[in-house]
Amino acid sequence: MEHQEMIPHLFRTEYSKIVSVLGKLVGFEHIEIAEDIAGDTFLLATETWSIKGLPENPAAWLYTVAKNRAKDHLKRNNIFFEKVKPGIQRSNSELHEIEIDLSNKNIIDSQLQMMFAICHPLIPAEAQIGLSLRILCGFGIEEIADAFLSNKETINKRLFRAKEKLRKEKVRIEFPGISEIDARLETVLTTLYLLFNEGYYSLSQNTTLRKDLCMEAMRLNYLLADDPHTNKPPVNALLSLMCFHASRFDARLNQNGEIILYDDQDTALWDENLITQGEFYLNRAATGDKLSKYHLEAAIAYWHTKKDDTAEKWESILQLYNQLLQVEYSPIAALNRTFALAKARGKQTAIIEAEKLKLTTNHLYYALLGYLYTDIDNQQALTHLQAALKLSKSTPDKETILKSINKIQEYR
Amino acid sequence: MPTGSPEEMQSMTKQWMDWIGSIAAQNKLVDRGNRLGEEGKVLRPNNVVTDGPYTEIKETLGGYTLVKANSFEEAVELAKGCPIFSVGGTVEVRPIDQM
Numbered sequence: 001m002e003h004q005e006m007i008p009h010l011f012r013t014e015y016s017k018i019v020s021v022l023g024k025l026v027g028f029e030h031i032e033i034a035e036d037i038a039g040d041t042f043l044l045a046t047e048t049w050s051i052k053g054l055p056e057n058p059a060a061w062l063y064t065v066a067k068n069r070a071k072d073h074l075k076r077n078n079i080f081f082e083k084v085k086p087g088i089q090r091s092n093s094e095l096h097e098i099e100i101d102l103s104n105k106n107i108i109d110s111q112l113q114m115m116f117a118i119c120h121p122l123i124p125a126e127a128q129i130g131l132s133l134r135i136l137c138g139f140g141i142e143e144i145a146d147a148f149l150s151n152k153e154t155i156n157k158r159l160f161r162a163k164e165k166l167r168k169e170k171v172r173i174e175f176p177g178i179s180e181i182d183a184r185l186e187t188v189l190t191t192l193y194l195l196f197n198e199g200y201y202s203l204s205q206n207t208t209l210r211k212d213l214c215m216e217a218m219r220l221n222y223l224l225a226d227d228p229h230t231n232k233p234p235v236n237a238l239l240s241l242m243c244f245h246a247s248r249f250d251a252r253l254n255q256n257g258e259i260i261l262y263d264d265q266d267t268a269l270w271d272e273n274l275i276t277q278g279e280f281y282l283n284r285a286a287t288g289d290k291l292s293k294y295h296l297e298a299a300i301a302y303w304h305t306k307k308d309d310t311a312e313k314w315e316s317i318l319q320l321y322n323q324l325l326q327v328e329y330s331p332i333a334a335l336n337r338t339f340a341l342a343k344a345r346g347k348q349t350a351i352i353e354a355e356k357l358k359l360t361t362n363h364l365y366y367a368l369l370g371y372l373y374t375d376i377d378n379q380q381a382l383t384h385l386q387a388a389l390k391l392s393k394s395t396p397d398k399e400t401i402l403k404s405i406n407k408i409q410e411y412r
Numbered sequence: 413m414p415t416g417s418p419e420e421m422q423s424m425t426k427q428w429m430d431w432i433g434s435i436a437a438q439n440k441l442v443d444r445g446n447r448l449g450e451e452g453k454v455l456r457p458n459n460v461v462t463d464g465p466y467t468e469i470k471e472t473l474g475g476y477t478l479v480k481a482n483s484f485e486e487a488v489e490l491a492k493g494c495p496i497f498s499v500g501g502t503v504e505v506r507p508i509d510q511m
Contacts, residue, residue: 319426322433326444334437341430356438 007049011042014059015138018066020110021102023135024173026074028117028166033073035135041066063102070100110173111136112227115220117173119188120166127162128191129198134159137216147204147213175229185230189238189294192217192224196242200249203394207253214249218242225281236285237294243278244301247271259396267307275305296324300336314343331359335368347372363391367401378408427495435479435490442478474501478508 015038022034041062055061118131126148133139133147145155176184199213221239224230251269252260282298300320303313321337334357342350351372359365366388373381382405389401416424435441450472454462465472474496481487484505491503 315426318433319429322429322436325433325436326441329436329439329441334439337433337437345430353434353437356434358438 010058012138014062015042016111016136017107018062019135020114021100021107022070023114024110025100027173028163028171031163037066037069037073040069067100067102108223112223112230113173113175115188116176116184117166117171119191120171121187122169122171123162123165125191125194127158129195130155130159131162132191132195136220143209146206147198147202147209149203181229182232185232185235189234192221193238200245211249214246218246233285233288233290234292234294236281237292237298240278240281240285241294241298241301243274243281244298244305247274247278247305259400261400262304270305278302293324293327296320296327309343314340318344331362335364338368342372347376361391363388363397366391370404374408381408424495431493431495434493440479440481440490442480445475445477447475448473
């Protein structure tokens with residue numbers, strides 16, 4: 001990797017490791033200290049490396065500096081005695097005993113525990129995603145603002161409030177107990193799912209950033225799947241879902257960051273390796289007695305990795321959506337189910353079902369009706385597509401709808 | 413118990429799933445409910461217990477599904493797609509009175 005590209009990437013991954021380990025040590029009360037120390041470390045690295053060049057082992061260099069800074073800080077501010085080892089008499093010799101464990105195992109453990117602390121049901125999902133991006137993924141405030149199509153001030157406020165809340169409620173950076181882990185894991189998985197979707201469906205034009213968001217969600221999910229505490233069926237199912245979706249990442253956007261619809265994608269650009277991984281994790285998810293929505297969504301995504309339109313494919317997808325909607329209703333699942341119904345049972349059947357949905361504020365609802373009426377009643381199709389165009393907000397959506405309108409008009 | 417060839421059974425299952433899926437897609441499903449087994453016990457006053465559902469009535473309750481609807485008409489619309497009609501069954505739409 002080029003020097004210029006490598007440093008931000010390195011900072012991002014190492015930031016999260018250092019903040020998690022130090023954060024675990026000092027708790028949420030002092031999380032800012034952990035963040036400041038990591039920030040200072042990178043500042044020093046940028047200055048030093050630009051003069052002396054990259055050290056042989058940049059990560060080790062960062063850890064040494066971070067450790068020393070942390071020790072200094074803890075010493076200076078009495079935090080060590082108040083927080084880390086209360087009750088110990090202050091003496092110089094003991095200060096040298098401050099252990100800051102930056103071993104691989106402790107880094108991973110700390111990151112996992114931090115994940116549970118951040119993805120806490122006490123704070124809103126949006127704040128969980130923001131904090132995850134900052135602390136677990138090492139994203140800058142500006143990048144987070146860009147991903148949320150927001151500004152730095154709003155994001156800063158959101159993160160500040162979330163940290164305050166976690167502090168006030170004395171949320172600890174630790175693994176939940178065995179009896180709670182499934183419920184807490186559900187919140188963590190929801191956040192990872194939203195984080196991935198933020199990248200996958202974001203309106204941000206910054207394609208690299210969007211891909212990074214997806215990759216980070218996957219990295220965190222891998223950590224969960226690799227750890228015996230958290231290697232549970234829904235964790236594997238979500239990871240499988242992400243792998244299948246990510247396999248189409250390069251095929252679904254053109255060079256301008258515009259969406260290429262599934263039917264028009266170049267399958268040569270689908271990542272076979274990720275598809276294989278998705279299958280691996282889907283198999284691993286197939287244990288236990290609970291079918292999560294991630295299982296169903298992963299199975300749907302699996303069928304989408306098969307491009308050929310077979311009766312089996314669409315029948316399977318339809319039945320999976322039938323099940324998914326019973327587990328959790330969402331307008332998008334209802335629309336997708338109706339699309340699958342059209343493929344499996346024909347457009348006439350699907351039109352009857354579509355009109356029952358009455359999602360009259362959703363542009364995708366009218367886009368679906370437009371699709372279903374195309375070649376059956378083109379006048380109706382156009383009316384629905386015009387309604388879709390009126391309701392749609394983003395430029396890529398408008399362009400997609402306009403293409404469908406033009407297609408119908410060409411045939412007239 | 414439903415009878416028929418595996419293909420018929422599968423097609424029947426699909427019809428049920430499509431019907432439930434359709435209600436769920438309208439966000440009107442509360443609980444898909446369950447089928448009820450044919451056997452049972454009937455309890456009467458004074459500890460009288462007999463086998464089987466009521467034998468006096470021709471129709472026995474075969475299963476239930478909970479839906480949410482703003483009116484009887486809406487609930488009746490949802491019930492119209494029930495595959496039980498294809499095997500000669502009927503559907504009864506009843507409100508739940510909150511206790």
